Amino acid sequence: MNFHVIGVNHNSAPLDVRERLAVPEARLPEAIQQLVQQPGVEEGLVLSTCNRVEVLTSTSQSADLRAFLRSYFGVSPEAIQSHLYEFQERDAVRHVFRVASSLDSMVVGEPQILGQVKEAYAVARGLGAVHSALEALLSRAFAVAKRVRTETAIGSSSVSIASVAVQLAEKIFGSLEGKTVYLVGAGKMAELAARHLIGHGAQKIIISNRTHERAVQLAEAFGGEAIPFDRLHETAGSADIILTSTGANEPIFRKEHGEKLLRGRRNRPVFFIDIAVPRNVAPEVNKLDGLFVYDVDDLQSIAGSNSTERRKEAERAEQIIETEVTRFAARMKSLAVVPTILSLQEYCETIRQAEIDRVRGKLGHITPEQEAAIEAVTRGIINKLLHTPITTLKSSAAHPEAATIEEMVRRLFNLNNGKPKS
Amino acid sequence: MPLFWLRVALALYGVGLVYALASFWGGRQVLTRITMPAVGLGMTFHFVSLIENAMLSHVLAPSSMHEMESLLAFLLMAFFFVIYARYHATSPGLAVFPLVFLLTASAALGTTPADQSMPLFVSAQWVYVHVALILVGYSALVFSFIASIFYLIQERNLKRKTTGGFWSRLPALAVMDDIGYKSLIWGFPFMTLGLISGAILAEARFGSRYFADPKILLSILVWLVYMVLLYTRWSAGWRGRRAAYLATFAFAVAMVAWAANNLSHTHRFIAP
Numbered sequence: 001m002n003f004h005v006i007g008v009n010h011n012s013a014p015l016d017v018r019e020r021l022a023v024p025e026a027r028l029p030e031a032i033q034q035l036v037q038q039p040g041v042e043e044g045l046v047l048s049t050c051n052r053v054e055v056l057t058s059t060s061q062s063a064d065l066r067a068f069l070r071s072y073f074g075v076s077p078e079a080i081q082s083h084l085y086e087f088q089e090r091d092a093v094r095h096v097f098r099v100a101s102s103l104d105s106m107v108v109g110e111p112q113i114l115g116q117v118k119e120a121y122a123v124a125r126g127l128g129a130v131h132s133a134l135e136a137l138l139s140r141a142f143a144v145a146k147r148v149r150t151e152t153a154i155g156s157s158s159v160s161i162a163s164v165a166v167q168l169a170e171k172i173f174g175s176l177e178g179k180t181v182y183l184v185g186a187g188k189m190a191e192l193a194a195r196h197l198i199g200h201g202a203q204k205i206i207i208s209n210r211t212h213e214r215a216v217q218l219a220e221a222f223g224g225e226a227i228p229f230d231r232l233h234e235t236a237g238s239a240d241i242i243l244t245s246t247g248a249n250e251p252i253f254r255k256e257h258g259e260k261l262l263r264g265r266r267n268r269p270v271f272f273i274d275i276a277v278p279r280n281v282a283p284e285v286n287k288l289d290g291l292f293v294y295d296v297d298d299l300q301s302i303a304g305s306n307s308t309e310r311r312k313e314a315e316r317a318e319q320i321i322e323t324e325v326t327r328f329a330a331r332m333k334s335l336a337v338v339p340t341i342l343s344l345q346e347y348c349e350t351i352r353q354a355e356i357d358r359v360r361g362k363l364g365h366i367t368p369e370q371e372a373a374i375e376a377v378t379r380g381i382i383n384k385l386l387h388t389p390i391t392t393l394k395s396s397a398a399h400p401e402a403a404t405i406e407e408m409v410r411r412l413f414n415l416n417n418g419k420p421k422s
Numbered sequence: 423m424p425l426f427w428l429r430v431a432l433a434l435y436g437v438g439l440v441y442a443l444a445s446f447w448g449g450r451q452v453l454t455r456i457t458m459p460a461v462g463l464g465m466t467f468h469f470v471s472l473i474e475n476a477m478l479s480h481v482l483a484p485s486s487m488h489e490m491e492s493l494l495a496f497l498l499m500a501f502f503f504v505i506y507a508r509y510h511a512t513s514p515g516l517a518v519f520p521l522v523f524l525l526t527a528s529a530a531l532g533t534t535p536a537d538q539s540m541p542l543f544v545s546a547q548w549v550y551v552h553v554a555l556i557l558v559g560y561s562a563l564v565f566s567f568i569a570s571i572f573y574l575i576q577e578r579n580l581k582r583k584t585t586g587g588f589w590s591r592l593p594a595l596a597v598m599d600d601i602g603y604k605s606l607i608w609g610f611p612f613m614t615l616g617l618i619s620g621a622i623l624a625e626a627r628f629g630s631r632y633f634a635d636p637k638i639l640l641s642i643l644v645w646l647v648y649m650v651l652l653y654t655r656w657s658a659g660w661r662g663r664r665a666a667y668l669a670t671f672a673f674a675v676a677m678v679a680w681a682a683n684n685l686s687h688t689h690r691f692i693a694p
Contacts (some may be wrong), residue, residue, distance in 0.1 A: 171580060174594035266659030269595065286581060289663045298583045 003092035006065040007054030013083035023048040043134040045124040058133040097321045100141040101148040109154040144324045154313040161299045162196035176201040182239030183207045185246035186218045237264035243273040244280035251282040258285040334397035343415045427471035428530040434464030438519030465499045488529040495525035497561040511593040517568045555616030562609020567673035569602035570666035640679035647672040
């Protein structure tokens with residue numbers, strides 16, 4: 001068995017090529033059915049999202065997936081040749097893991113891709129196009145994606161949003177040294193962002209929250225100052241950075257507040273970080289000279305474009321994937337020796353039964369105790385004899401000599417004749 | 423005017439020019455490393471050229487348009503290094519290096535009319551002081567202008583939330599605002615003293631009629647705009663976009679005043 005991936009993604013192909021290859025959801029089953037009818041293809045899955053179209057298969061012999069692309073999509077091979085990528089075996093495993101973990105995504109770490117892979121898997125599985133090897137590969141891929149997500153901060157938008165906020169603040173103020181940060185709303189995200197800003201030199205923290213106790217708590221944790229919520233607007237002028245995260249349905253800062261703020265500050269700039277949905281700062285505030293408003297979408301879209309934080313996390317994720325690929329390959333190989341072990345056991349069991357049947361006539365009447373003793377002795381002999389061959393098969397499975405050892409065992413015990421179809 | 427050292431300086435400033443131009447196509451790491459030493463060395467040779475020129479002509483005054491250009495280029499470069507030392511910002515170089523190169527090139531390669539010396543009716547030292555003071559004031563305005571332009575670009579990008587690309591390497595808004603402001607503060611006394619010294623010199627030569635000259639009137643206008651700039655910053659707390667627009671306007675007026683040499687009867691470098 002062999003894994004084989006072919007496809008295009010946002011890196012390899014421009015949008016118009018991806019569009020030509022995209023498979024609409026309604027036609028997905030048909031595509032999968034045609035795929036598994038290709039010679040050599042045992043299992044197959046088609047993943048089609050706006051950033052990628054991929055065909056993943058498990059093949060018994062070499063299969064021409066390009067031929068499938070040609071016949072199914074009716075595109076001339078020359079037209080898309082340069083945009084295609086193709087991976088086999090270990091590389092294919094790595095690719096599937098990377099895709100599922102969102103490392104191959106345009107916005108690295110975005111969470112949608114895992115859901116899309118899961119959907120494609122569900123469709124293919126419903127059609128019986130995914131059952132054994134691909135089943136193992138995909139369920140492992142989902143586990144790997146989960147591991148990447150929990151062990152790295154790659155998908156954690158809070159980290160990237162906070163670091164983008166710091167970056168932007170530095171673009172406005174030069175450095176955060178001596179700057180005052182006003183937290184309006186004292187949720188987890190606000191706390192995290194504040195921690196980040198302090199880490200980069202912000203000096204003073206002021207906190208205002210509808211539930212004043214929470215503000216006081218947080219103020220104590222940061223060595224900051226808690227202000228009652230109804231005094232927010234009169235005190236906001238002292239802040240260079242205002243981070244809003246309340247659940248208010250209407251904007252808390254509107255144009256008139258912005259104008260008042262600027263007057264009070266003699267036009268010194270204010271950076272609004274609005275991580276609340278719906279927004280706490282009205283968009284027209286951004287139009288005022290010296291006020292800069294970034295909402296959660298703005299921050300996220302900037303975060304997507306390669307912050308260093310994310311790159312670091314992506315590197316860690318790649319390491320996780322590398323170890324997982326190795327582990328998975330070893331497991332697949334050890335699965336490969338299972339049929340040999342089974343037939344070896346089956347072969348010996350047949351001999352044992354035959355011998356017991358043969359000798360039973362000569363012994364005449366035997367008590368159940370004697371019967372049990374014969375059973376135990378013969379079984380024991382066989383188990384002891386088979387112990388070393390089986391453990392050797394298992395332990396060598398991951399090594400290159402596995403095939404030789406397996407073949408040797410098959411020949412020695414003449415297993416090839418009665419080899420069960422795998 | 424002996425030009426050898428000035429041409430050496432010009433060649434070195436060429437590195438700065440290439441750096442500035444290359445930056446627009448993604449910038450070259452190697453260039454970044456060699457540019458600062460190259461233009462620094464260029465400035466040293468430029469200084470040598472200025473001194474040599476002054477000694478050879480036995481007159482301390484820059485007496486031709488080309489010598490003016492040379493001195494202005496030198497002052498701009500000096501300003502650039504002061505700002506570099508203070509803010510570690512190389513991006514003003516993007517505008518300064520080409521400007522310095524052009525000024526130096528004009529000074530070093532331009533043909534000079536046979537007799538283009540300024541008629542020195544009064545003490546040459548005083549003329550020199552007047553010109554130097556005014557040129558420092560102009561340099562400060564140039565930097566204020568560059569900082570303002572960069573400020574406006576950066577501010578627009580931040581407002582539009584397009585943070586990537588070439589302009590993302592500009593210094594922070596606060597830094598550019600500060601450069602713009604400090605340039606004005608430092609340039610203003612020079613400009614003022616330059617005008618006063620000029621007035622004294624002209625008074626001595628022409629009497630009160632010099633006032634009617636367009637060059638003089640424009641220079642006074644530059645000074646007034648300069649005043650307004652500083653005043654709005656101090657008292658009205660103007661900064662950011664409005665201050666940047668005003669600085670741009672001041673620079674435009676200064677350019678007109680500079681160009682007005684050609685209209686002037688009493689303030690020409692070429693003898694009437």
